[in-house]
Amino acid sequence: MMFECRRISSQKDYLELMKFSFGIPENWMKVASKHAGEIFNNDLRDPFGAYDGSTLAAEYLLLSLKMRLRDSVVAMGGIGNVCTSPLYRGKGAVKFLLKRSLETMREKGQAVSLLYPFSRSFYRKLGWEEFDTMLRAQFSPGSIDLPDQKVEVTIEEMEDADGEIREFYNDYASSHYSMILRDEEMWKSDFEFRTDNDVSKKFVKFKREGKTTGMLRYVFLYDNFDKDSGLKFVVTIFLADDAATKHAMFRFLKGLSLQIDQIHAFLPPDFLLWPYLKERPSEIKIVPRTMIRIVDLQLLNGLRIDAPDMRVGIKIDDSQASWNDGVFELCVENGELSFLPSDSFDLECEIATLSSVVGGSTDFKEMIEFGRVKVSGGYKGQDLPKSLPFALQHF
Numbered sequence: 001m002m003f004e005c006r007r008i009s010s011q012k013d014y015l016e017l018m019k020f021s022f023g024i025p026e027n028w029m030k031v032a033s034k035h036a037g038e039i040f041n042n043d044l045r046d047p048f049g050a051y052d053g054s055t056l057a058a059e060y061l062l063l064s065l066k067m068r069l070r071d072s073v074v075a076m077g078g079i080g081n082v083c084t085s086p087l088y089r090g091k092g093a094v095k096f097l098l099k100r101s102l103e104t105m106r107e108k109g110q111a112v113s114l115l116y117p118f119s120r121s122f123y124r125k126l127g128w129e130e131f132d133t134m135l136r137a138q139f140s141p142g143s144i145d146l147p148d149q150k151v152e153v154t155i156e157e158m159e160d161a162d163g164e165i166r167e168f169y170n171d172y173a174s175s176h177y178s179m180i181l182r183d184e185e186m187w188k189s190d191f192e193f194r195t196d197n198d199v200s201k202k203f204v205k206f207k208r209e210g211k212t213t214g215m216l217r218y219v220f221l222y223d224n225f226d227k228d229s230g231l232k233f234v235v236t237i238f239l240a241d242d243a244a245t246k247h248a249m250f251r252f253l254k255g256l257s258l259q260i261d262q263i264h265a266f267l268p269p270d271f272l273l274w275p276y277l278k279e280r281p282s283e284i285k286i287v288p289r290t291m292i293r294i295v296d297l298q299l300l301n302g303l304r305i306d307a308p309d310m311r312v313g314i315k316i317d318d319s320q321a322s323w324n325d326g327v328f329e330l331c332v333e334n335g336e337l338s339f340l341p342s343d344s345f346d347l348e349c350e351i352a353t354l355s356s357v358v359g360g361s362t363d364f365k366e367m368i369e370f371g372r373v374k375v376s377g378g379y380k381g382q383d384l385p386k387s388l389p390f391a392l393q394h395f
Contacts, residue, residue, distance in 0.1 A: 001091050003050040003057060005100040011036050013056045014047050021083030027196045035193060042185060047081075048101070050093040058084040058093035062101060063395050064108060066181040070337070070360065070387065071304035073174050073181065077105035077295065078395045079115035098126050102295055102321045111299035112355070114180075114290045114391060123291050127320050129352035131292035131359050132178060132389035135267040138283035144254040145278040146247050153213075153248035156205045160191040161217075165205050168212040172239050177268060177390035178359070186393065190217070197222040199231070204252060206245050214240035214249055235265040237392070250276050268390045290391050292359045294351060297324050297339040300358065305384070307332045312364075312382040313345035316354060324351055332384070346379040360387030 008014045015036055019029055039045040039061065046062040063078035079101060084093055105113055114131065117123045161169075166187060173179035194201065199220040206214035217237040223230065233256070240246040253263055262282060267273070269286055294300065297316070311331045318324035329342040337358075347364065353372045356362050364383045367373040 001052060001088075001093075003052060003093055003096045005048060005050055005097060008040075008047040008049040008056065008059060010056075011040055014040075014049075014059060017056060017059055017083055017085060018081055020086070031193055031195050035189060038185070038188075044183060044185065046104070048097060048104070050088075050097045052088070052093075055087075056085065057088035057091070058082075058097055060094075060097055060101065062104060064110065065183065065395070067112075067114070067391065068174055068176070068178050068181075069112060069303065069358075071306060071335070072302075074112060074300075074303065075108070075110045076180070077101070077108065077110040077113040078180075079113060080395050082115070082118065095126065099320045102127075102293075105295045106299070106321075106323070109299060110295055111303075112359075113293045113295050115293075116289065116394070117291050120291065124352050126293075127318060127351045127355065128291035128293040129356040129359075130288065131290045131356065131361055132391045133269045134287050134289050134390065134392075135269050135271050135273070136283070136285055136287045137265045137267060137273055137281050138262055139265075139273075139277055139281040140257070140279070141253050141255075141260055141263050142257040143277045143279040144250050144257075145276065146251055146254070149244070149247055149251065151208065151244040153245055154207045155248065155252060156207075157202050158205070159202060161187055161203045161215075162205070164207075164212045165203055165215050168205075168215055169237075169239065172241075173392070177388060177392070180391050180393035180395070182393060186395075204249075206240070206248055206252075208242075208245060213242060214245035216249055216252075233260045233263050235263060238265060238267060266392075268388075268392075270388055292355050292361075292389075294324065294355045294358060295321070297328060301336075301338040303337040304335055305332060305337045306335065307337075307385055309333050310382040312347060312379070313342050314354065315345040315348040316351055317349070318351035321351070344378075346376050346382075348374040348376075357384055359389055360384075361389050362386065 044064040048060055049056045050058040060079055061081040065076045065078050066073050067076040170181045173181045201219050204216045216235055219234045223232045240249055309332055313329050315327050316324055327342045327345045328339045331338045353367050363386050364373055368375055
């Protein structure tokens with residue numbers, strides 16, 4: 001079928017398609033409607049649709065964000081709310097939209113794109129590949145075991161994040177993992193997006209010697225979307241600059257033991273939890289999260305990366321973005337990455353695989369072993385070091 005891509009102008013059409021596709025109940029739709037009204041008037045949030053004449057066949061929301069990638073902060077296009085009308089399932093509307101999204105993101109100067117996949121195999125064919133993971137833990141606050149606190153840490157609880165929390169979060173995100181920086185809309189949504197299922201949503205700020213050194217965010221809610229539905233206490237953000245602050249944060253959680261039976265926490269994949277607990281957690285697992293895609297190789301030129309100088313020619317297959325399709329020399333010089341057109345190559349791979357290597361979740365060595373990268377006789381083992389991706393912020 002032939003579709004036309006354009007920015008959605010009807011908030012009603014946008015919400016109706018989202019409601020059906022995600023099975024959103026009516027009490028959530030009231031809040032979603034208010035949130036959508038703000039999206040339609042925000043230059044950093046673009047709802048795009050695939051139209052068959054005047055009929056909205058599929059849609060997605062493009063979020064213009066920033067994230068840490070390797071040792072730089074780059075512009076990133078977040079793909080969210082991907083959904084299709086039941087009349088157009090399997091007719092290529094989403095594939096059409098996502099191909100057009102690459103052109104849009106390139107025009108906006110967004111070097112990479114992240115999304116939360118409904119089907120990994122589907123997005124892999126379009127150039128996205130596995131990126132970050134998260135440690136999901138469940139434990140009793142009564143099992144928290146801490147040494148005596150000798151350093152004074154002040155604690156302040158608030159419903160809306162103040163300027164100090166916002167500054168701390170984005171400073172932390174700019175220098176840790178592959179975190180997504182939060183913009184004004186995200187902070188606003190945290191404060192305003194509330195449903196009848198929410199009991200309490202709070203930020204907690206931790207300070208030492210007058211400086212913010214840690215923060216956590218929790219949500220106390222009736223979770224009707226989880227198989228273990230019921231009242232849950234969920235820590236969605238847990239960030240600390242030092243051990244003393246981290247101890248104070250766990251001490252805060254331990255103080256909830258008379259009211260809260262279990263804490264559900266979303267943590268970085270390398271978070272060392274067991275030293276803080278007397279008993280084993282009820283649950284602890286690594287959960288796959290986003291997929292990453294390079295939008296335009298040459299928008300990555302100048303990316304800071306902790307890697308030795310190297311050069312390697314790569315033949316890249318990108319059927320969705322012609323500007324990435326071809327032979328490039330990947331170069332690292334003085335801690336900066338660049339891609340330049342070339343005539344010769346030692347490696348051959350799809351853009352999805354290269355995206356995961358540049359993102360740090362894997363390297364050429366592993367992908368060669370799995371047959372995802374083909375090698376010619378001139379390859380001498382040049383590689384990019386792996387890192388630990390963790391985006392944290394959901395969108």
